[in-house]
Amino acid sequence: MHELSIAMELVSQIVEAAEANRLPRVDEIELEAGILRLVVPEIMQTAFQEAARETIAAGAALILTEKKAKVRCNQCALVFEPHVDDFTCPKCRIADAKVLEGDQIILKSVSCNLSEGNGK
Amino acid sequence: MNKKIKVNVVKNVLQANDLVAGRNRQVFKENKVFALNLISSPGSGKTTLLEKTIPALKPEHKSIVIVGDLQTTRDADRLSDQAQQAVQINTGMSCHLYANQIAQSLSDIDLKGADFVFIENVGNMVCPGEFDLGENAKVILLSVPEGDDKVAKYPTIFRVADLILLTKVDLLGALDFDLKRVKEDLSKLNAKATLIELSSKTGQGMDQWLDWLKAKRTEGIGRQARFATE
Numbered sequence A: 001m002h003e004l005s006i007a008m009e010l011v012s013q014i015v016e017a018a019e020a021n022r023l024p025r026v027d028e029i030e031l032e033a034g035i036l037r038l039v040v041p042e043i044m045q046t047a048f049q050e051a052a053r054e055t056i057a058a059g060a061a062l063i064l065t066e067k068k069a070k071v072r073c074n075q076c077a078l079v080f081e082p083h084v085d086d087f088t089c090p091k092c093r094i095a096d097a098k099v100l101e102g103d104q105i106i107l108k109s110v111s112c113n114l115s116e117g118n119g120k
Numbered sequence B: 001m002n003k004k005i006k007v008n009v010v011k012n013v014l015q016a017n018d019l020v021a022g023r024n025r026q027v028f029k030e031n032k033v034f035a036l037n038l039i040s041s042p043g044s045g046k047t048t049l050l051e052k053t054i055p056a057l058k059p060e061h062k063s064i065v066i067v068g069d070l071q072t073t074r075d076a077d078r079l080s081d082q083a084q085q086a087v088q089i090n091t092g093m094s095c096h097l098y099a100n101q102i103a104q105s106l107s108d109i110d111l112k113g114a115d116f117v118f119i120e121n122v123g124n125m126v127c128p129g130e131f132d133l134g135e136n137a138k139v140i141l142l143s144v145p146e147g148d149d150k151v152a153k154y155p156t157i158f159r160v161a162d163l164i165l166l167t168k169v170d171l172l173g174a175l176d177f178d179l180k181r182v183k184e185d186l187s188k189l190n191a192k193a194t195l196i197e198l199s200s201k202t203g204q205g206m207d208q209w210l211d212w213l214k215a216k217r218t219e220g221i222g223r224q225a226r227f228a229t230e
């Protein structure tokens, strides 16, 4: 259910980007979710459509990609891919790692399709 | 002919919140207060714990409380006698606090002379983990009646915790709760976090918790919380 909290932040960024670039509307959004954020794609889709209602992004297609996690062990500096529920370093067997990748949700792009006749 | 205009944004979706959180963190630092974000499921004992903690820190340390709830001012009312100031934020539809709600509260709060700011987040184990408030430490409460499988079910919040309080341990004998399982799951996620077994009812673990608070405050005033973006 945290997807809705995230979607509301997402929509305000989409609206900001669209306005700054004078897009008449938003048809497509690319979003990259780090796997550690545990975003469920189907729920994110629904949450996004809900949050986007009555905004410039209403009905837009949300293209969601997942980013794998990468962490560095604070003990031995080994860089490895953890499981969401297991951060144990394969070398020193201690879960004490700094996340390098996979804990962010990034709005990558916002697009608008202009077909002949409706755009300028 | 179709034309597509694509604007590359590449922005952290939670950036707006994180920016305000960073400013809150600066305010805490300038005022030399130690701010804690208390996160748990509804009813794990956050308010009860604060009812015991704030008087126990006195007269040496003064505390301010900011409480987030969907509705009512009950929790702030429960704490207003003991705290230097208790502020309630009603979040309405939102199941977590935002950094800007804390920023707004801070404009009504006099931090002078205060040592601790306890922020009791809305009862929820998921969303509060996404929204940095500018705190110096995240404290996660897990109460015995919730069950021993919760660490594995909510890995994100336990991974970023600075301290885990296992609350209501007075009920350990009454329930089938495998403490070893909790410790094992936790050790796979976050070997650095401290676990304190605590009961607000019997007082077990209270000294350990108070010592942790004082030590962290001394060591870490202004220190970056582990989830800070910087």
Ligand SMILES: Nc1nc2c(ncn2[C@@H]2O[C@H](COP(=O)(O)OP(=O)(O)OP(=O)(O)O)[C@@H](O)[C@H]2O)c(=O)[nH]1
Binding pocket: B040, B041, B042, B043, B044, B045, B046, B047, B048, B049, B075, B122, B123, B167, B168, B169, B170, B171, B198, B199, B200, B201, B202
């Ligand atoms: N047995 C036992 N019960 C406790 C303990 N601490 C709190 N409780 C009870 O648990 C219930 C919920 O406690 P609260 O302190 O209101 O919990 P909370 O986390 O603030 O709840 P929300 O703000 O609604 O999320 C109350 O009935 C408390 O009396 C404890 O250490 N032992």
Ligand SMILES: [Mg+2]
Binding pocket: B046, B047, B048, B075, B120
């Ligand atoms: Mg409460």
Ligand SMILES: [Zn+2]
Binding pocket: A073, A074, A075, A076, A077, A078, A089, A090, A091, A092, A093, A094
């Ligand atoms: Zn290692």
